[in-house]
Amino acid sequence: MTAVTVKRDTASTVQCMKAMSDPTRLLIMKLVQKKAYCVCQFVDMFEMSQPAISQHLRKLKMAGLVREERRGQWRFFSMNDEFGARDLVLSILNQLDDEDETLRAIQSKEKAVSCD
Amino acid sequence: MTAVTVKRDTASTVQCMKAMSDPTRLLIMKLVQKKAYCVCQFVDMFEMSQPAISQHLRKLKMAGLVREERRGQWRFFSMNDEFGARDLVLSILNQLDDEDETLRAIQSKEKAVSCD
DNA sequence: TCATTATATAAGTCTTTGGTTATATAATTC
DNA sequence: GAATTATATAACCAAAGACTTATATAATGA
Numbered sequence: 001m002t003a004v005t006v007k008r009d010t011a012s013t014v015q016c017m018k019a020m021s022d023p024t025r026l027l028i029m030k031l032v033q034k035k036a037y038c039v040c041q042f043v044d045m046f047e048m049s050q051p052a053i054s055q056h057l058r059k060l061k062m063a064g065l066v067r068e069e070r071r072g073q074w075r076f077f078s079m080n081d082e083f084g085a086r087d088l089v090l091s092i093l094n095q096l097d098d099e100d101e102t103l104r105a106i107q108s109k110e111k112a113v114s115c116d
Numbered sequence: 117m118t119a120v121t122v123k124r125d126t127a128s129t130v131q132c133m134k135a136m137s138d139p140t141r142l143l144i145m146k147l148v149q150k151k152a153y154c155v156c157q158f159v160d161m162f163e164m165s166q167p168a169i170s171q172h173l174r175k176l177k178m179a180g181l182v183r184e185e186r187r188g189q190w191r192f193f194s195m196n197d198e199f200g201a202r203d204l205v206l207s208i209l210n211q212l213d214d215e216d217e218t219l220r221a222i223q224s225k226e227k228a229v230s231c232d
Numbered sequence: 233t234c235a236t237t238a239t240a241t242a243a244g245t246c247t248t249t250g251g252t253t254a255t256a257t258a259a260t261t262c
Numbered sequence: 263g264a265a266t267t268a269t270a271t272a273a274c275c276a277a278a279g280a281c282t283t284a285t286a287t288a289a290t291g292a
Binding site: 005006007009010011017018021026027092094095096097099100101102 | 122124127130138139143207219
Protein backbone atom coordinates (compact mmCIF):
# COMPACT_ATOMS: atom_id res chain seq x y z
CA MET A 1 0.00 0.00 0.00
CA THR A 2 1.75 3.11 -1.23
CA ALA A 3 0.49 6.53 -0.16
CA VAL A 4 -0.47 8.91 -2.93
CA THR A 5 2.20 11.55 -3.14
CA VAL A 6 0.96 15.10 -2.89
CA LYS A 7 2.45 16.96 -5.81
CA ARG A 8 4.46 20.07 -4.96
CA ASP A 9 5.25 23.35 -6.64
CA THR A 10 8.69 24.37 -7.86
CA ALA A 11 9.50 26.86 -5.12
CA SER A 12 8.76 24.62 -2.17
CA THR A 13 10.54 21.71 -3.83
CA VAL A 14 13.68 23.77 -4.37
CA GLN A 15 13.56 25.11 -0.83
CA CYS A 16 13.34 21.62 0.62
CA MET A 17 16.08 20.28 -1.64
CA LYS A 18 18.43 23.15 -0.81
CA ALA A 19 17.96 22.44 2.87
CA MET A 20 19.05 18.84 2.30
CA SER A 21 21.77 19.49 -0.32
CA ASP A 22 24.61 19.47 2.13
CA PRO A 23 26.33 16.35 3.44
CA THR A 24 25.97 17.32 7.10
CA ARG A 25 22.30 18.22 6.81
CA LEU A 26 21.46 15.23 4.63
CA LEU A 27 22.98 12.90 7.21
CA ILE A 28 21.28 14.73 10.08
CA MET A 29 17.99 14.06 8.32
CA LYS A 30 18.91 10.41 7.87
CA LEU A 31 19.63 10.20 11.60
CA VAL A 32 16.56 12.04 12.90
CA GLN A 33 14.39 9.84 10.72
CA LYS A 34 15.01 7.10 13.27
CA LYS A 35 15.08 9.02 16.56
CA ALA A 36 15.70 12.40 18.20
CA TYR A 37 19.22 13.67 18.85
CA CYS A 38 20.44 16.61 20.87
CA VAL A 39 22.88 19.22 19.57
CA CYS A 40 25.83 17.98 21.60
CA GLN A 41 25.41 14.50 20.14
CA PHE A 42 25.66 15.86 16.63
CA VAL A 43 28.73 17.86 17.66
CA ASP A 44 30.43 14.63 18.74
CA MET A 45 29.26 12.56 15.80
CA PHE A 46 30.10 15.01 13.04
CA GLU A 47 33.23 16.26 14.81
CA MET A 48 32.12 19.73 13.98
CA SER A 49 31.97 22.90 16.09
CA GLN A 50 28.85 23.57 18.13
CA PRO A 51 27.98 26.79 16.26
CA ALA A 52 28.34 25.02 12.91
CA ILE A 53 25.93 22.29 14.00
CA SER A 54 23.55 24.85 15.51
CA GLN A 55 23.45 26.71 12.22
CA HIS A 56 22.77 23.58 10.20
CA LEU A 57 19.93 22.69 12.57
CA ARG A 58 18.52 26.17 12.31
CA LYS A 59 18.40 25.85 8.53
CA LEU A 60 16.60 22.55 8.73
CA LYS A 61 14.18 23.94 11.29
CA MET A 62 13.50 27.13 9.33
CA ALA A 63 12.76 25.03 6.25
CA GLY A 64 10.33 22.97 8.33
CA LEU A 65 12.14 19.65 8.07
CA VAL A 66 12.83 19.16 11.76
CA ARG A 67 11.20 20.08 15.01
CA GLU A 68 12.85 21.07 18.27
CA GLU A 69 11.99 19.87 21.74
CA ARG A 70 13.52 21.00 25.02
CA ARG A 71 14.44 18.42 27.63
CA GLY A 72 16.13 20.10 30.57
CA GLN A 73 19.27 21.77 29.38
CA TRP A 74 19.23 19.88 26.09
CA ARG A 75 17.42 20.56 22.85
CA PHE A 76 16.42 17.54 20.87
CA PHE A 77 15.76 17.57 17.17
CA SER A 78 13.64 15.08 15.31
CA MET A 79 12.00 14.74 11.92
CA ASN A 80 8.93 16.93 11.49
CA ASP A 81 6.26 14.48 10.42
CA GLU A 82 3.84 17.28 9.62
CA PHE A 83 6.17 18.76 7.02
CA GLY A 84 4.44 19.41 3.72
CA ALA A 85 7.18 17.97 1.55
CA ARG A 86 7.57 14.94 3.80
CA ASP A 87 7.13 12.53 0.89
CA LEU A 88 9.96 14.23 -0.97
CA VAL A 89 12.20 14.06 2.08
CA LEU A 90 11.44 10.40 2.60
CA SER A 91 11.97 9.43 -1.02
CA ILE A 92 15.38 11.10 -0.95
CA LEU A 93 16.37 9.52 2.36
CA ASN A 94 15.03 6.17 1.23
CA GLN A 95 17.50 5.84 -1.58
CA LEU A 96 20.44 6.87 0.63
CA ASP A 97 22.42 3.75 1.45
CA ASP A 98 22.15 2.74 5.12
CA GLU A 99 25.52 1.07 4.73
CA ASP A 100 27.14 4.27 3.47
CA GLU A 101 30.61 4.61 4.95
CA THR A 102 30.23 8.24 5.90
CA LEU A 103 26.97 7.48 7.67
CA ARG A 104 28.44 4.47 9.45
CA ALA A 105 31.46 6.42 10.62
CA ILE A 106 29.21 9.12 12.06
CA GLN A 107 26.87 6.68 13.76
CA SER A 108 29.79 4.93 15.40
CA LYS A 109 30.66 8.14 17.22
CA GLU A 110 27.29 8.47 18.91
CA LYS A 111 27.46 8.96 22.68
CA ALA A 112 24.63 8.77 25.19
CA VAL A 113 23.30 11.94 26.74
CA SER A 114 22.92 12.02 30.54
CA CYS A 115 19.16 12.44 30.33
CA ASP A 116 18.70 9.34 28.18
CA MET B 117 6.16 -3.76 -10.68
CA THR B 118 8.49 -1.33 -8.98
CA ALA B 119 12.19 -1.39 -9.79
CA VAL B 120 14.55 -1.96 -6.89
CA THR B 121 16.23 1.33 -6.13
CA VAL B 122 20.01 1.19 -6.08
CA LYS B 123 21.09 2.80 -2.84
CA ARG B 124 23.54 5.66 -3.15
CA ASP B 125 26.29 7.13 -1.02
CA THR B 126 26.17 10.55 0.61
CA ALA B 127 28.56 12.33 -1.72
CA SER B 128 26.90 11.35 -4.98
CA THR B 129 23.46 12.05 -3.53
CA VAL B 130 24.46 15.54 -2.46
CA GLN B 131 26.09 16.21 -5.83
CA CYS B 132 22.95 15.21 -7.68
CA MET B 133 20.69 17.20 -5.37
CA LYS B 134 22.83 20.32 -5.63
CA ALA B 135 22.61 20.13 -9.40
CA MET B 136 18.81 20.11 -9.16
CA SER B 137 18.43 22.55 -6.25
CA ASP B 138 17.79 25.55 -8.44
CA PRO B 139 14.42 26.47 -9.95
CA THR B 140 15.79 26.83 -13.48
CA ARG B 141 17.67 23.55 -13.44
CA LEU B 142 14.88 21.65 -11.70
CA LEU B 143 12.45 22.77 -14.39
CA ILE B 144 14.94 22.00 -17.16
CA MET B 145 15.11 18.46 -15.79
CA LYS B 146 11.33 18.28 -15.70
CA LEU B 147 11.23 19.34 -19.35
CA VAL B 148 13.99 17.07 -20.69
CA GLN B 149 12.32 14.15 -18.98
CA LYS B 150 9.76 14.27 -21.78
CA LYS B 151 11.87 15.27 -24.80
CA ALA B 152 15.04 17.00 -25.97
CA TYR B 153 15.31 20.78 -26.14
CA CYS B 154 17.94 23.01 -27.68
CA VAL B 155 19.61 25.89 -25.88
CA CYS B 156 17.76 28.59 -27.78
CA GLN B 157 14.43 27.08 -26.78
CA PHE B 158 15.35 27.27 -23.11
CA VAL B 159 16.47 30.87 -23.62
CA ASP B 160 12.99 31.73 -24.93
CA MET B 161 11.08 29.69 -22.37
CA PHE B 162 12.94 30.83 -19.27
CA GLU B 163 13.38 34.39 -20.58
CA MET B 164 16.95 34.18 -19.46
CA SER B 165 20.20 35.18 -21.19
CA GLN B 166 21.93 32.64 -23.43
CA PRO B 167 25.08 32.47 -21.26
CA ALA B 168 22.99 31.93 -18.13
CA ILE B 169 21.16 29.00 -19.74
CA SER B 170 24.42 27.60 -21.13
CA GLN B 171 25.93 27.66 -17.67
CA HIS B 172 22.96 25.89 -16.09
CA LEU B 173 23.14 23.22 -18.79
CA ARG B 174 26.85 22.80 -18.25
CA LYS B 175 26.27 22.15 -14.56
CA LEU B 176 23.64 19.54 -15.30
CA LYS B 177 25.88 17.92 -17.89
CA MET B 178 28.96 17.93 -15.64
CA ALA B 179 26.89 16.28 -12.90
CA GLY B 180 25.80 13.63 -15.42
CA LEU B 181 22.09 14.42 -15.38
CA VAL B 182 21.73 15.37 -19.03
CA ARG B 183 23.38 14.46 -22.28
CA GLU B 184 24.13 16.69 -25.25
CA GLU B 185 23.55 15.93 -28.89
CA ARG B 186 24.48 18.08 -31.87
CA ARG B 187 21.99 18.53 -34.66
CA GLY B 188 23.39 20.95 -37.21
CA GLN B 189 23.96 24.27 -35.57
CA TRP B 190 21.86 23.33 -32.56
CA ARG B 191 22.75 21.43 -29.43
CA PHE B 192 19.97 19.41 -27.93
CA PHE B 193 19.86 18.36 -24.31
CA SER B 194 17.93 15.40 -22.97
CA MET B 195 17.79 13.35 -19.80
CA ASN B 196 20.72 10.99 -19.39
CA ASP B 197 19.07 7.64 -18.85
CA GLU B 198 22.35 6.01 -17.94
CA PHE B 199 22.85 8.34 -14.99
CA GLY B 200 23.70 6.47 -11.80
CA ALA B 201 21.33 8.43 -9.58
CA ARG B 202 18.54 8.23 -12.15
CA ASP B 203 16.11 6.81 -9.59
CA LEU B 204 16.76 9.74 -7.29
CA VAL B 205 16.22 12.21 -10.13
CA LEU B 206 12.98 10.53 -11.15
CA SER B 207 11.59 10.35 -7.64
CA ILE B 208 12.22 14.05 -7.20
CA LEU B 209 10.71 14.96 -10.57
CA ASN B 210 7.82 12.62 -9.97
CA GLN B 211 6.54 14.56 -7.00
CA LEU B 212 6.84 17.89 -8.82
CA ASP B 213 3.38 19.01 -9.83
CA ASP B 214 2.81 18.92 -13.60
CA GLU B 215 0.22 21.63 -13.12
CA ASP B 216 2.69 23.90 -11.34
CA GLU B 217 2.14 27.49 -12.46
CA THR B 218 5.80 28.25 -13.01
CA LEU B 219 6.17 25.13 -15.14
CA ARG B 220 3.04 25.92 -17.12
CA ALA B 221 4.15 29.48 -17.78
CA ILE B 222 7.50 28.24 -19.10
CA GLN B 223 5.99 25.53 -21.26
CA SER B 224 3.63 28.04 -22.84
CA LYS B 225 6.60 29.98 -24.16
CA GLU B 226 8.04 27.05 -26.12
CA LYS B 227 8.78 27.79 -29.77
CA ALA B 228 9.65 25.35 -32.53
CA VAL B 229 13.20 25.11 -33.82
CA SER B 230 13.70 25.21 -37.60
CA CYS B 231 15.15 21.70 -37.70
CA ASP B 232 12.12 20.16 -35.98
C1' DT C 233 34.51 33.84 -48.35
C1' DC C 234 31.65 36.56 -45.57
C1' DA C 235 27.59 37.36 -42.74
C1' DT C 236 24.52 35.13 -39.73
C1' DT C 237 23.07 32.08 -36.17
C1' DA C 238 23.81 29.06 -32.19
C1' DT C 239 26.48 28.21 -28.53
C1' DA C 240 30.42 28.28 -25.20
C1' DT C 241 33.65 30.52 -22.40
C1' DA C 242 36.01 34.17 -19.82
C1' DA C 243 36.02 37.73 -16.64
C1' DG C 244 33.75 40.60 -13.47
C1' DT C 245 30.13 41.53 -9.76
C1' DC C 246 27.05 40.57 -6.12
C1' DT C 247 24.88 37.26 -3.12
C1' DT C 248 24.74 33.14 -0.59
C1' DT C 249 26.82 29.63 2.03
C1' DG C 250 29.45 27.28 5.48
C1' DG C 251 32.71 27.74 8.38
C1' DT C 252 35.27 30.53 12.21
C1' DT C 253 35.78 33.01 16.97
C1' DA C 254 33.63 35.55 20.51
C1' DT C 255 29.84 36.34 23.25
C1' DA C 256 24.99 35.97 25.02
C1' DT C 257 21.34 33.20 27.11
C1' DA C 258 19.26 29.72 29.78
C1' DA C 259 19.01 25.57 32.56
C1' DT C 260 21.62 22.78 36.13
C1' DT C 261 24.39 21.93 39.90
C1' DC C 262 27.14 22.98 43.75
C1' DG D 263 24.02 32.87 43.67
C1' DA D 264 28.21 31.40 41.35
C1' DA D 265 30.21 28.06 38.34
C1' DT D 266 29.17 24.79 34.82
C1' DT D 267 26.95 23.00 30.80
C1' DA D 268 24.18 23.35 26.55
C1' DT D 269 22.89 26.08 23.08
C1' DA D 270 22.09 30.25 20.15
C1' DT D 271 23.53 34.29 17.97
C1' DA D 272 26.56 37.87 16.05
C1' DA D 273 30.28 39.33 13.34
C1' DC D 274 33.60 38.07 10.22
C1' DC D 275 35.75 35.63 6.21
C1' DA D 276 36.67 32.65 2.24
C1' DA D 277 34.67 30.02 -1.27
C1' DA D 278 30.91 28.95 -4.26
C1' DG D 279 26.77 30.42 -7.00
C1' DA D 280 24.16 32.83 -10.36
C1' DC D 281 24.04 36.33 -12.96
C1' DT D 282 26.19 40.04 -16.24
C1' DT D 283 28.86 41.75 -20.57
C1' DA D 284 32.22 40.80 -23.94
C1' DT D 285 34.31 37.69 -26.88
C1' DA D 286 35.49 33.18 -29.07
C1' DT D 287 34.08 29.16 -31.75
C1' DA D 288 31.61 26.48 -34.98
C1' DA D 289 28.02 25.41 -38.30
C1' DT D 290 24.91 27.41 -42.09
C1' DG D 291 23.81 29.82 -45.95
C1' DA D 292 24.26 33.62 -49.23
